Amino acid sequence: VRRVYIHPLAHIPGPRLAAITWWYEFYFDVIQPSIFVFKIQELHKQYGPIIRITPDEIHINDVGFLGTIYAPSMSHRDKYDYILRTLQIPGAIGATVRHDIHRKRREALGPFFSRRNVLHLEPLITGKLEQLCQLITKHASEMAPINLSDALFAFSSDVTNNFLFAHQTDVLADETLAATLRQNGNDLLLGININKHFPWFPSFLDSLPLFISKPIMPPGLIDMLALFDRVRAELMGIVAAKSSGVSSEKKLGPTGKESVYHSVIDSNVLPPEEKSLLRLEQEGALLVLAGTESPAKSLNIIFYHILANSSILSKLRAELSTVPKSASWTELEKLPYLSAVLEEGNRLSFGVTARTARIADETLTYTPSPYATSPGKSYVIPPGTPMSTTTLSAHTAESVFPEPFTFDPERWLGDAGNERRKFQMAFGKGGRKCLGIELARAELYLVTAALVRVFEMELWETDESDVAFIHDYQVAMPKFESKGVRVTARIL
Numbered sequence: 331v332r333r334v335y336i337h338p339l340a341h342i343p344g345p346r347l348a349a350i351t352w353w354y355e356f357y358f359d360v361i362q363p364s365i366f367v368f369k370i371q372e373l374h375k376q377y378g379p380i381i382r383i384t385p386d387e388i389h390i391n392d393v394g395f396l397g398t399i400y401a402p403s404m405s406h407r408d409k410y411d412y413i414l415r416t417l418q419i420p421g422a423i424g425a426t427v428r429h430d431i432h433r434k435r436r437e438a439l440g441p442f443f444s445r446r447n448v449l450h451l452e453p454l455i456t457g458k459l460e461q462l463c464q465l466i467t468k469h470a471s472e473m474a475p476i477n478l479s480d481a482l483f484a485f486s487s488d489v490t491n492n493f494l495f496a497h498q499t500d501v502l503a504d505e506t507l508a509a510t511l512r513q514n515g516n517d518l519l520l521g522i523n524i525n526k527h528f529p530w531f532p533s534f535l536d537s538l539p540l541f542i543s544k545p546i547m548p549p550g551l552i553d554m555l556a557l558f559d560r561v562r563a564e565l566m567g568i569v570a571a572k573s574s575g576v577s578s579e580k581k582l583g584p585t586g587k588e589s590v591y592h593s594v595i596d597s598n599v600l601p602p603e604e605k606s607l608l609r610l611e612q613e614g615a616l617l618v619l620a621g622t623e624s625p626a627k628s629l630n631i632i633f634y635h636i637l638a639n640s641s642i643l644s645k646l647r648a649e650l651s652t653v654p655k656s657a658s659w660t661e662l663e664k665l666p667y668l669s670a671v672l673e674e675g676n677r678l679s680f681g682v683t684a685r686t687a688r689i690a691d692e693t694l695t696y697t698p699s700p701y702a703t704s705p706g707k708s709y710v711i712p713p714g715t716p717m718s719t720t721t722l723s724a725h726t727a728e729s730v731f732p733e734p735f736t737f738d739p740e741r742w743l744g745d746a747g748n749e750r751r752k753f754q755m756a757f758g759k760g761g762r763k764c765l766g767i768e769l770a771r772a773e774l775y776l777v778t779a780a781l782v783r784v785f786e787m788e789l790w791e792t793d794e795s796d797v798a799f800i801h802d803y804q805v806a807m808p809k810f811e812s813k814g815v816r817v818t819a820r821i822l
């Protein structure tokens with residue numbers, strides 16, 4: 331009764347059951363596997379642009395309000411600890427609840443992810459890209475199909491690890507390993523909603539002796555533990571080298587730091603507790619996961635659609651033929667059609683698909699904007715209320731993206747296209763938007779341009795259901811039985 335009639339959110343429309351209990355969300359998260367974001371869109375049709383989706387959380391289906399929810403870093407916005415339980419890594423920047431702690435963590439990492447540093451490390455991306463091309467060439471000469479999803483996963487895993495830790499990992503050299511790691515990563519994500527609803531479960535597994543817990547852990551969790559071990563070893567090595575006074579022979583880039591960890595350990599904005607081994611392990615693990623999964627996902631979507639649509643592919647090739655084959659990232663960025671294809675790929679990749687709720691410490695008022703599906707009255711949002719707009723909601727807003735499920739790069743061209751960019755949420759928005767955006771952009775431009783120019787590829791036993799957004803497991807997942815995007819290739 332309290333939750334329905336006297337709760338501070340009692341005036342917000344929505345199904346009564348959702349206002350009473352979290353079991354409503356549980357049903358669409360776990361029993362119907364991970365389709366709550368789709369259910370939320372249905373509820374908006376019934377209840378209007380602002381709805382209460384759990385006893386203490388609201389969702390707003392109006393891109394005109396994005397700038398208020400995902401405000402710049404001057405405005406206080408906490409994240410919502412209930413949702414972050416999915417990830418179980420509170421020490422990582424992306425899973426930081428408090429606004430003030432987040433700002434310090436971001437300041438410490440910022441220079442390493444700057445455009446200048448990515449430009450300095452561009453040869454690392456082009457080196458891996460050459461290896462990716464060699465792998466596809468091998469398949470082309472054997473006339474054997476290649477699993478592009480596995481290859482792109484291996485590529486972005488290697489780029490991210492080598493970028494972050496200044497070491498050479500080489501998943502691209504082993505296709506079987508790449509397939510296993512990608513599958514394990516997916517399996518790990520399939521468990522995140524269980525973590526949210528039963529947060530004691532991962533801690534329970536952790537408390538058991540390894541010989542008991544290991545056989546019942548999903549393989550992705552075992553990989554995650556191995557990742558923690560690797561990151562810990564990395565850190566210990568840096569700390570030991572520092573205390574012995576041995577300095578690296580490597581030529582350092584604009585940050586003056588060899589790896590992301592050197593940046594964090596030497597940071598003078600972070601207090602000592604922020605440099606504990608556990609905190610830094612969690613930071614490293616999230617960086618690796620975030621940096622691997624998302625670029626590979628966007629590239630997957632981009633390649634599926636350009637291969638499924640020959641007129642888009644021809645237009646892209648024609649534009650690419652106007653620049654030298656060796657064009658750099660900065661030269662490629664000037665190409666409008668290529669940029670539009672990437673923008674559309676990012677839109678239909680849906681970035682982080684989970685609810686990325688923000689909490690303001692002030693009272694806000696929501697008034698439907700001209701972009702809202704239906705006009706309506708204003709609502710007061712009490713301070714401390716978790717509020718979000720999912721990427722499904724933003725990227726399928728028909729007032730901005732007509733025929734939202736069609737891959738249509740043209741919508742990003744010209745003045746109208748520039749105007750639309752403020753509604754692109756693939757990298758998030760505001761003070762907590764993606765930190766790896768420059769690295770991701772460099773990867774997307776260089777890989778798309780190279781593969782389109784070097785190979786004629788055809789989809790092999792792959793259709794739209796292999797890339798469609800069917801389930802939300804933090805990122806968009808297609809049908810469970812999908813094997814990924816597979817292609818046959820021939821050298822042009």
Ligand code: HEM
Nearest residue numbers: 423424620621624625681682686756757758764765766770
């Ligand atoms: C196409 C590729 C990528 C996409 C679509 C993407 C998407 C996102 C999104 C939507 C967020 C915000 C999540 C939120 O609001 O809670 C985010 C945050 C973040 N991303 Fe990315 N990302 C990509 C690539 C990368 C790469 C390559 C890295 C680098 C290793 C990276 C590192 C991060 C980090 C550290 C955060 C947390 C930022 C913060 O909390 O201040 N991402 N990403």
